[in-house]
Amino acid sequence: MSERSYAILGTGALGGFYGAKLQKAGLNVHFLLRSDYEYVKKSGLLVESIDGDFTLTQVNAYDDVAKMPQCDVVVVSLKTTQNHLLPQMLPPVVKENGVVLVLQNGLAVEEEVAKIVDNVTIIGGLCFLCSNKVAAGHISHLDYGQITLGEYAANYNPMGITPRMQQIADDFTNAGIAIELTEDLLLGRWKKLVWNIPYNGLSVILNARTDELMANMHTRELVEQVMYEVSAGAKTAGRVIAESFIQTMLDYTVKMKPYRTSMKIDYDERRPLEVEAIFGNPLRKAEAAGVDLRLIRCLYQQLKFLDMRDG
Ligand SMILES: NC(=O)C1=CN([C@@H]2O[C@H](COP(=O)(O)OP(=O)(O)OC[C@H]3O[C@@H](n4cnc5c(N)ncnc54)[C@H](OP(=O)(O)O)[C@@H]3O)[C@@H](O)[C@H]2O)C=CC1
Ligand SMILES: CC(C)(CO)C(=O)C(=O)O
CATH class of the missing domain: 1.10.1040.10 (N-(1-d-carboxylethyl)-l-norvaline Dehydrogenase; domain 2)
Structure with a gap:
């Protein structure tokens, strides 16, 4: 079992789904929430999924990054419209030499992350997932789920397949999440x-x-x-x-x-x-x-x- 700890910044349709799968597989996961915080702290997370429904009755829920432990892998799963918050959110929660894993849609978010944190590996993930948050702490996974991972370097120079990508891929694969690796994130x-x-x-x-x-x-x-x-x-x-x-x-x-x-x-x-x-x-x-x-x-x-x- 991997010893890596995970922080999920944004426990919505995507972060709630992947984070819950990682915890279900036995990983140490910490969830940052906003409006669902009180509910999830008390009642946990429910995932309805085409791969099988499950409930996590107890999760590590937080309403403030300052209260979270520093984690090995920090998953950015906010909507990109909230990325102006990353300069406050990322530094306290990511370990020195840890990983920031950007699972958002769009282009150039990794460049923004690189301006905020030093001494971390930045990995981008392209998620082919159809998931919605339908109520507080309630995720509905409708289809797909595969993630393509690629490591970021300055100017998006292709990094090939790195050991860090492989480690994260192993954690996700063990949690039943299909992973592909790309040599060229851009x-x-x-x-x-x-x-x-x-x-x-x-x-x-x-x-x-x-x-x-x-x-x-x-x-x-x-x-x-x-x-x-x-x-x-x-x-x-x-x-x-x-x-x-x-x-x-x-x-x-x-x-x-x-x-x-x-x-x-x-x-x-x-x-x-x-x-x-x-x-x-x-x-x-x-x-x-x-x-x-x-x-x-x-x-x-x-x-x-x-x-x-x-x-
Ligand atoms: N959903 C999907 O199937 C897919 C999504 N994506 C991408 O993934 C990213 C996330 O999307 P998605 O999960 O759908 O979006 P959601 O809105 O469902 O999830 C984002 C979560 O972040 C939370 N949040 C926002 N601001 C804060 C804050 N300040 N502190 C703590 N939590 C906060 C929101 O809380 P609150 O509940 O209060 O709004 C929400 O639960 C996007 O870039 C999207 O394009 C990519 C592929 C598929
Ligand atoms: C491709 C798809 C449907 C799922 O990954 C998506 O990214 C979206 O709805 O934004």
């Missing part, structure tokens, strides 16, 4: 954006689920065009996304259960949208390389309007 992040940019954006702008976007020939074509533009964005960072990958993402979504994307759920719940991490950062990176991603800019501008008006 390529992994752009590949994840091939899905998130068209579906998260269009689901909000057009008030549509993934199956609706794929069933209509006009939106199906638009999704594909946006995917190709994401691939053009990746190219500005020197990363090549194969055409076959775009086809795979389209096929994967057709086969997916009709899904309300995470951004659509946030919009419907009147929560802030992760527009900057998922759309703004890729746009700015491409722009800095002299390329204007016009379709993505058009989605960005509409999402900013909706986020400011309704969020």
Whole structure:
């Protein structure tokens, strides 16, 4: 059994799910909560999952990072809209030579983390997970769950497969979470954006689920065009996304259960949208390389309007 301790910063749909699985497998896990703190401290966490439901009647729950022990691995699972809190949250909770594991969607979060903490390994994880928090301490895992891990280095230079990645992968695998390792985190992040940019954006702008976007020939074509533009964005960072990958993402979504994307759920719940991490950062990176991603800019501008008006 691994001796590594884990801190989960943001016990929601994703952090609550993976953190609960790690604790169930016997790891020492510490959960930071906000509105659910009192409930979870008293009653624990319930995970309803396609892989089998389970309850953790006792969890280490905290409402303040200052009360948490320093941990070997700190999982960042807040929405990126809360990342302005990371400079206060991360330093007290991560051990010297520990790991910060960023499991959020979007681009360039690892760069932000690197400005906040020294002497730590930063690993990014691309999560193919469909999970929602449906009530206090109650997570509903609907589909998938695989994480692709990649280690961060300055300028996103590819790091290959490192022993630290392997150790974390072992902990997650032992907890029943499927893990893939990537030698190039930046390529992994752009590949994840091939899905998130068209579906998260269009689901909000057009008030549509993934199956609706794929069933209509006009939106199906638009999704594909946006995917190709994401691939053009990746190219500005020197990363090549194969055409076959775009086809795979389209096929994967057709086969997916009709899904309300995470951004659509946030919009419907009147929560802030992760527009900057998922759309703004890729746009700015491409722009800095002299390329204007016009379709993505058009989605960005509409999402900013909706986020400011309704969020
Ligand atoms: N859900 C999914 O299936 C997937 C999510 N992702 C990504 O994972 C990240 C997390 O998303 P998700 O889990 O869905 O979001 P959630 O909103 O469900 O979870 C975030 C949690 O962070 C908590 N939180 C926010 N601010 C604080 C604070 N100051 N102190 C303590 N806790 C805080 C929230 O508490 P409160 O309950 O009070 O709001 C919430 O429970 C996002 O980047 C998302 O894009 C990626 C792939 C799939
Ligand atoms: C790809 C998917 C559906 C699950 O990982 C997702 O990232 C999202 O809804 O934001």
